[in-house]
Amino acid sequence: MLLALWPQGWSRQQRSNATLVAALVLMVLALSLLGQLLSFFPDPIGPNAQAFSEGARTTLWLTLVSGAVGLVLGTAAALARTARWTAVRWMAGVYIWAIRGTPLLVQILFVYFALPVLVPGLNLPDFAAAVVALGLNVGAYNAEALRAGLLAVPRGQTEAAKALGLGRMHVFLDVVFPQAFKISLPPLVSNFVALLKDSSLAYAIGVVELTNVGNRIQSATFQPIATLTTVAITYLLLTTLVTQVSNAVEYRFDVEGRNR
Amino acid sequence: MTATTNQPKPYIVAERVCKSFGAHQVLKDVSTVFHTGEVTVIIGASGSGKSTLLRAINRLEPHDSGRITIDGVDVCDDLATLQRQRCEVGMVFQQFNLFGHMSVLDNVTLAPRRIRRTPRTQANDEAMQLLRRVGMQDHAHKYPWQLSGGQQQRVAIARALAMQPKVMLFDEPTSALDPEMVKEVLDVMRGLARGGMTMIVVTHEMGFAREVADRVMFFDQGRIAHDAPPQEFFSNPANDRIRAFLGQVSH
Numbered sequence: 001m002l003l004a005l006w007p008q009g010w011s012r013q014q015r016s017n018a019t020l021v022a023a024l025v026l027m028v029l030a031l032s033l034l035g036q037l038l039s040f041f042p043d044p045i046g047p048n049a050q051a052f053s054e055g056a057r058t059t060l061w062l063t064l065v066s067g068a069v070g071l072v073l074g075t076a077a078a079l080a081r082t083a084r085w086t087a088v089r090w091m092a093g094v095y096i097w098a099i100r101g102t103p104l105l106v107q108i109l110f111v112y113f114a115l116p117v118l119v120p121g122l123n124l125p126d127f128a129a130a131v132v133a134l135g136l137n138v139g140a141y142n143a144e145a146l147r148a149g150l151l152a153v154p155r156g157q158t159e160a161a162k163a164l165g166l167g168r169m170h171v172f173l174d175v176v177f178p179q180a181f182k183i184s185l186p187p188l189v190s191n192f193v194a195l196l197k198d199s200s201l202a203y204a205i206g207v208v209e210l211t212n213v214g215n216r217i218q219s220a221t222f223q224p225i226a227t228l229t230t231v232a233i234t235y236l237l238l239t240t241l242v243t244q245v246s247n248a249v250e251y252r253f254d255v256e257g258r259n260r
Numbered sequence: 261m262t263a264t265t266n267q268p269k270p271y272i273v274a275e276r277v278c279k280s281f282g283a284h285q286v287l288k289d290v291s292t293v294f295h296t297g298e299v300t301v302i303i304g305a306s307g308s309g310k311s312t313l314l315r316a317i318n319r320l321e322p323h324d325s326g327r328i329t330i331d332g333v334d335v336c337d338d339l340a341t342l343q344r345q346r347c348e349v350g351m352v353f354q355q356f357n358l359f360g361h362m363s364v365l366d367n368v369t370l371a372p373r374r375i376r377r378t379p380r381t382q383a384n385d386e387a388m389q390l391l392r393r394v395g396m397q398d399h400a401h402k403y404p405w406q407l408s409g410g411q412q413q414r415v416a417i418a419r420a421l422a423m424q425p426k427v428m429l430f431d432e433p434t435s436a437l438d439p440e441m442v443k444e445v446l447d448v449m450r451g452l453a454r455g456g457m458t459m460i461v462v463t464h465e466m467g468f469a470r471e472v473a474d475r476v477m478f479f480d481q482g483r484i485a486h487d488a489p490p491q492e493f494f495s496n497p498a499n500d501r502i503r504a505f506l507g508q509v510s511h
Contacts, residue, residue: 159320160357160416164371165347165423167339174370178361255361255403 002244003251012251019248027241031057038230044221045230048213055213056234062130062209063196063238069135070195071188074142081147092143099140105201108133112205130202138195142188149184150176182253189246193239210234268295271427271458272317277326279312286312287323288482296426299459301469301490304479305505310462313479314429317460318349331426347375350420354432356412358404358419364391365400368419375423390418394448410441414448428452430461464509470494478502 002019010018035053039046080092099107112129116122124132153176161175200211214231218224272294279287286309294300302310315321317328319335319342328335330345359367368387372378378386391397394414404412413433420428430449434442446468453459453472463469469476469490476493478486478501486498497503 154357156353156355156357157359160351160353160359163318163320163346163349163351163353164419165343165345165375166371167343167374170374174374175359179359182361253361256405 003247012254012257016248016252019251020245023241023244023248026244027060030237030241031060034234041230044217044223044226048217048227051213051217052210052230052234055208055210056238058127058208059196059199059210059235060238062127062134062199062202062207063192063242066131066134066138066199067192067195069131070138070142070191073135073139074146074188077139077143078146078150081143082150096140096143099137104133104137104198105204107137108201108205111136126202126205126207129205130199130207134195134199134202137198138191141191141194145184145187145191146180148187149180149182152183153179178253182250185246185250185253189243189250192246193242196239196242197235268297270294271296271331272460273327273329274313274317275327277313277316277323277328279309279316279321279323286482287316289326290482290484291326292477292484292487294427294458294460296458297456298474299453299457299472300461300475300477301473302460302462302477302479303464303466303469303505303509304485308479309482310477310479311431314351314431314460314462317429318346318351320351343375347371347423348426350423350425350428352413352416352420352428352430352433354435356404356409356416356436358412358416360404363401363403364396364407364415367404367415368422371419371423387418387422390421391415393421393451394418395444408441409437410444413437413441413445417445417448417452427458427460430459430463432462432464434463434465466494466506466509478505 002022003015005022006015006018031053034056035049038049038052041049045052077092077095080088081096083089083092108130111124111133112126115124115129157175157179158171161171166174199209202209203212203215206212210231214227218227221227270293274293275291277287277290278285286307288309290309290313302313304310312321316323317330317335319337322337330348333341333345335342335345358364359370362370365384365387368390369378369380369383372383372386373380388397388400391400394417396411396414396418399407399411399415404415407415417428417433433449434445437445442465446465449459449461449468450472461468461473471490473490476488476490477484478493478498480501486493486502488498493502494506497506
């Protein structure tokens with residue numbers, strides 16, 4: 001959407017940069033002005049505008065932190081899945097198998113309630129526990145998205161890079177990863193958007209994020225339509241902004257001009 | 261003294277090299293010597309092992325037994341040695357294998373910038389010289405997908421030359437090209453050969469072999485079945501298999 005706004009003459013990089021900056025500015029603006037905007041609405045939204053806006057901020061923050069954790073974990077697990085050593089491949093396989101095979105809600109509850117029992121002294125606060133569980137979860141899905149990308153880079157690319165005398169590190173960082181990442185980007189974005197919405201499950205361990213706020217207000221005011229609609233629209237706003245950022249990144253990698 | 265330094269000396273030596281893919285043995289006790297300044301053309305039916313020998317030289321396909329040495333140094337799994345050797349041995353592939361996410365210029369400068377730590381401006385200057393040599397200087401800022409096959413292959417040759425290799429390996433460099441683009445690539449290769457580059461070329465271009473090669477090698481079922489100067493090789497085929505093969509490719 002934003003990408004279409006820029007002048008015809010701009011290069012791909014310029015458009016991508018402009019979109020990134022614009023989307024980030026919009027995100028900050030939206031979050032800082034959300035409280036004021038909602039305060040103009042009638043009861044039950046107006047009086048609770050501040051709570052909504054804090055909830056939205058917590059949701060976004062939770063998503064960003066666990067998204068970053070998930071990207072690092074996902075890259076590591078994808079590499080481990082394609083590694084030469086059987087033990088490493090196997091460990092990554094078990095991680096992905098366990099995470100994908102169990103409900104996220106169970107994982108969140110597990111990290112918050114069971115982990116302190118298993119590892120005495122490891123009492124994570126609710127937000128940190130949510131970050132660990134969400135990060136682990138999205139990491140497993142990201143690993144498969146990135147692995148698909150790694151496998152999709154033709155063998156000839158690696159061979160050509162090796163034949164030039166490049167070391168393993170450079171073969172990977174300069175040749176394989178950029179191309180794999182480009183292929184993985186759409187599924188990675190899907191995972192990130194899903195994470196933004198799934199972060200609502202942190203509600204279960206008492207994190208005061210958007211859904212939690214909405215539900216509390218809804219039950220206090222007996223006005224479910226207005227409150228839950230506000231919650232839904234706020235999520236929609238956040239995901240829209242996030243996809244603007246990811247579109248800009250995708251556009252930057254699109255040297256073939258396939259995304260018009 | 262000057263005469264002796266220009267004398268061809270053994271550069272790549274293969275001794276009893278064997279390689280199997282599963283039960284299928286593609287190289288059977290291949291022994292040969294490639295000298296400096298020599299242009300060797302390897303021909304043979306597909307599956308006869310000619311590409312595998314080429315890929316064994318820079319260890320894209322490790323051989324099972326026997327020995328390959330480059331300038332006296334064994335080709336083995338030691339990474340540091342291998343990377344040094346690969347810098348000395350340029351390779352051009354049938355499918356070009358240009359890095360699709362990089363411009364032509366970046367394709368050529370990547371190896372010098374990463375391996376020799378050449379500063380970008382200097383690397384760009386040197387790359388432009390190479391691109392001029394292959395007639396691609398006007399396309400330096402394009403991406404591979406914007407180029408024709410012949411253009412991509414010429415860029416691939418420039419990329420392989422960027423590390424100033426002592427030998428160039430060509431693995432069927434014109435087999436994936438439309439007929440009208442074959443000539444532009446062969447012209448670049450002719451220029452290289454005239455400049456004294458040591459070349460090992462796997463190809464089906466008999467005209468090129470006749471004109472440029474110092475030596476033509478015929479591979480048959482994993483062995484070097486015949487090895488002769490082009491004049492002799494083509495005018496007086498050594499056996500029926502070669503005659504049959506030449507008859508097939510000329511039609």
